[in-house]
Amino acid sequence: MIKNKFRQLKSGEISWSSILREDLQFVEAEKTCVYCGCCENITKDHIIPKTIRVNCRCATCDKIHGIHNIIWACGHCNSKKSVKGLYEFMHELHPDDKISDTVPTLLEKKYLKLIYCCHECAGTLDCGDLNGDGELNVFYLDYVLHK
Numbered sequence: 001m002i003k004n005k006f007r008q009l010k011s012g013e014i015s016w017s018s019i020l021r022e023d024l025q026f027v028e029a030e031k032t033c034v035y036c037g038c039c040e041n042i043t044k045d046h047i048i049p050k051t052i053r054v055n056c057r058c059a060t061c062d063k064i065h066g067i068h069n070i071i072w073a074c075g076h077c078n079s080k081k082s083v084k085g086l087y088e089f090m091h092e093l094h095p096d097d098k099i100s101d102t103v104p105t106l107l108e109k110k111y112l113k114l115i116y117c118c119h120e121c122a123g124t125l126d127c128g129d130l131n132g133d134g135e136l137n138v139f140y141l142d143y144v145l146h147k
Contacts, residue, residue: 009116010125025106033074034107035081035093045073047111049083054122063117071107086111 031042046069052058063069073081081089086107087099094102103111119125 029072029106031072033077034071034104035073035077035089038074038076041075042072043075043078044070045078045081047071047086047107048114048118051083052118054118057121058118061121063114068110069114071110 030039032039033042034045046064048064048069050065050069052064058064077093080092084092086103090099090102116125
């Protein structure tokens with residue numbers, strides 16, 4: 001389903017709602033960890049690590065360094081996630097569950113919009129198989145983080 005939505009976005013068949021909607025939801029959200037639900041030692045976590053360097057513009061990108069990329073997380077989860085991609089980290093936290101059942105809606109909406117913006121900025125929306133596995137991989141940034 002996610003790959004289908006990505007293809008529809010790429011073709012212009014559908015378009016994103018403003019990312020500002022999710023930013024407002026974040027500001028109004030209770031300060032609980034989006035990953036584990038803990039209410040203690042809450043910090044701001046960057047969904048896509050600020051250290052990402054897909055291209056030279058990443059270092060100053062407002063989407064990567066601004067509120068668009070921030071979610072509440074406890075210090076433990078924030079530290080444990082480190083530079084991992086979202087889906088990799090969620091799989092680590094919930095190895096026996098389907099990813100679609102573990103990622104909170106607000107987090108996933110923000111992440112997917114950021115990934116799309118990053119692909120658009122990097123000029124990789126039309127590239128298809130970015131990691132050489134023979135499939136369209138819209139989450140290539142999860143792999144880029146570990147290069």
